[in-house]
Amino acid sequence: MTDPQVAILMLCMFIVLVLLGFPIAFTLLAMGVGFGYYAYYTDVPHTFADLFSNNIFYLLNQNTYSVMENDTLVAIPLFLFMGYVVERANIVDRLFFSLYMAARNLPGALAVAALLTCAVFSTASGIVGAVVTLMGLLAYPAMANAGYQRSFAAGVICAGGTLGILIPPSIMLIVYAAIGNLSPLRLYAAAVFPGLLLAGLYIVYVIVRVLINPSLAPKPRDEDVPPKRQIYLDLLISFVPLTVLIALVLGSILGGLATPAEAAAMGALGGLVLAAFYRSLTWDKVKQSVFLTAKATAMVCWLFVGSWTFASVFSFLGGHDIIKDWVEHMQLEPWQFLVLAQLIIFLLGWPLEWSEILIIFVPIFLPMLDHFGVNPYFFAMLVALNLQTSFLTPPMAMSAYYLKGVLKKQIELIEIFRGLMPYLAIVIFCMVLMYQFPGIALWLPDFLFGVYVP
């Protein structure tokens, strides 16, 4: 067996072994160390100590250190912390009802309000599960009581709650930047319009569906509508501060005031201020946020420790080169390559989640972009859109499970799945749109930071 073949065996074994359910970070690390032992094997060991003299062990340590000193990943704990603080600031119910009242003359006002709340809240917090469950407890009963069709209401929450991983500032894009060695600044700029476009298409879809079939979403009764002053006041104290916080964080990054890590730190500080403003800043909540941040950061970054070691060995054995050779021999057109890559990522999204797909599989495609002349930021945006589907594709649609988990017997899983389907179609439509008009992604970064040169 040649070294590159061993590398392919390594990848295949990983795909099978990961299904055994062992923590992925340590599975990756083990495959890296195991196959690395083979790659760095030099001589038949003569003594017991010789067994342990293999350079893979140093490589593992050096990669661990590289994750520790990676200045892009610094933004991850900071954004997580900001998210946990915002999530615990008792903000979401005010946000939702004020948006509902403000949008009450639109068809499907509750659904539009739920979508907007999800988008804003998930952008600030970045944690899909928290947004879907919180909104499941808040917006779903409100919609159900107003006589909304159940699967329609469920779809809105699941799809809306997933938007936060795309709309910047987003942790997913930081992870992508670290993987692809891209500029997080450019990635953020590139994601602004695709994120807004997708959110906009969701809203258009909701309104059009309700216009066609008003029974999906009955109008609120007059006695449920509070006075106008009340609505505007609520909007002012809930929607505005959170949106301002997001805008400040994003604006200071895109406006050149701060690097993403610095903006994330100021966002975390802003989150604390916001929580204080809502009178929900308790020592206990700060502690909770700190500890949750520690656990979540450890989860993401140990995944990097495992995957960088895995990738080093894979590359050392010539794995990347052989895959690249295969693909180049297939004589694909750039568009065929793009469709193939996105199809694979879409399929991986069934069993896996975004972090696993990004950290383990996307790096395999990245070295080929040059050959096909694909702009890496454009590819990144296709992937980012595509990863929305990893939350929404049954049978392993995590958004649906979160919602089912919190609604329990109030709804069947199959009803949630049915509600999700149109959004899946919208995501794919959005990808096609972006393929046709790459400027949706590329115009803003080029405008802000100068034309990208490969």
Added chain:
Amino acid sequence: QEGTTLKMQAAWGGGIFLENAQSYVKRVNEMSGGKLKIDLLPVDSVVKTSQMQDAVHRGVLDAAHYVPAYWYSKSKTASLFGTGPCFGWSSQEVLGWVYYGGGQELFDELMASLGLNVVSFFNSPMPAQPFGWFKKQVTSTEDIKGMKYRTVGLAADVLLEMGMSVVQLPGGEIQPAMKSGLIDAAEFNNPTSDRDFGMQDVSKIYMLASYHQSQEFFEVTFNKKKYESLAPELQAILKYASEAENSNFYWHNTLRYANDLRTLQDEQGVAVYRTPDDVMAAQLDAWDIVVNRISGEDPFFAKVIESQKAYAKNVMGYLNLNQPDYKQAYKHYYG
């Protein structure tokens, strides 16, 4: 007979420096007639740049193609091999010092004191690195005070001494940071690499000439155990290929740099200026402060400085006396 393969990682992912690394590798592979093959891996493929020397020391990599500034975290003296103060010499003469002026012995002494298991060859005399890309033309030392500037290594100490604010940034962030105003100025290396990086899209002022990094060169480093296990003729190939690449680099790169500078000027609207003499003089003063400070802290650093000074005084004394003023002749023909 099956040949030996050495895995060499370059600190470069593309651009002209990767071409330079490939050029060295090509020389070795062609001369060894299959008995020795270097397999060149691009930046970050096995370890990240900051870990390259450790990786070679431990044998995780057999070899690396980079610059000594990349292990300056282990000893400040590393920066004297290429990014140190300018004693009136260019990188050619610093390399002369390495080979014939006691530099190699000092390097070996340093490696022994750090306990590093590596063998290194130095080559590729880089022209002085431009002061860099600015928002407006630098006309005096006052202009740069308080400016947020991106550079690396001892150059950071020097420019800090001159009143600039030195900002640390990851490589990929430099261009967007410059455009958006996070930094006011930045430097990389040379017209070709800078142009590849797209700096002309975010700044139109390019200041050439500077003492902040005026004599850098590459280091090709091998794991010592691995190197010593090779047959003497293969060791010789690795060594003499480095010497050959020294000349090739200079011929190849100076032409490319000149061509790219003209493209920047003629086609991409970049205004090119020479850094004013008084700013350069201030750089020398700042270097004195930095060098004296570190010499006070680190006797070995001081010893290397003394050796360099003695060599430069001697060799440049002769060269300066002997060399005609090439600029005069240039002016005579091209105005």
Added chain:
Amino acid sequence: MSRNEAEARVLNIVHAIEGLSQWVGKAFGWCILILTFAVSYEVFVRYVLNNPTVWAFDVMVQMYGALFLMSGAYALAQDGHVRGDVLYRLFPVRAQATIDFILYLLFFFPGMMALFWYGWEIAADSWRYKEVSWNSPARIQIYFFKTLIPVAGLLLMIQGVAELMRCWMAMRSGQWPERIDDVRETEDMLIDMDTSAVPRPAPPGH
């Protein structure tokens, strides 16, 4: 000693180890607050006083690095490391425990031992040359920072022993022993809560 007593003792040991991992992880968790304030301070002095610090970049990197590395055992003690559990979750507990038991021995310990043993060697190198960061003229020491790798490896190994014991108990009893209490993600909290007890939210102002 009856079987129940023995099991209770094993569980005590498991919980003691989990307590250690949790304590260390939480202690290093506070790095996030230092990180937040230090970085915000840097932005402030850079823009308002036009005088950036030379140390902020390295402080930022080291706080982040220490935070994630030293929380690794804490996350493991709380089963916080992501699993590809599409099939795993469908297995009976005994099967899950058996797989985990084998894979801890096969996948987990070799790597953690390498982090401990070889990480120690690399840290010792770093102490020998009193290694500093190359990021700035401040020359912040990094040998302490590198020493965290073997320490994290050791902590993870200790937590790994607790996981082995936990698997062993589950293989015998057919159910997973409880983990010690900890702060939980909102979604986990809400999903486990009896949501019918939650008062239906009403629009504010009513």
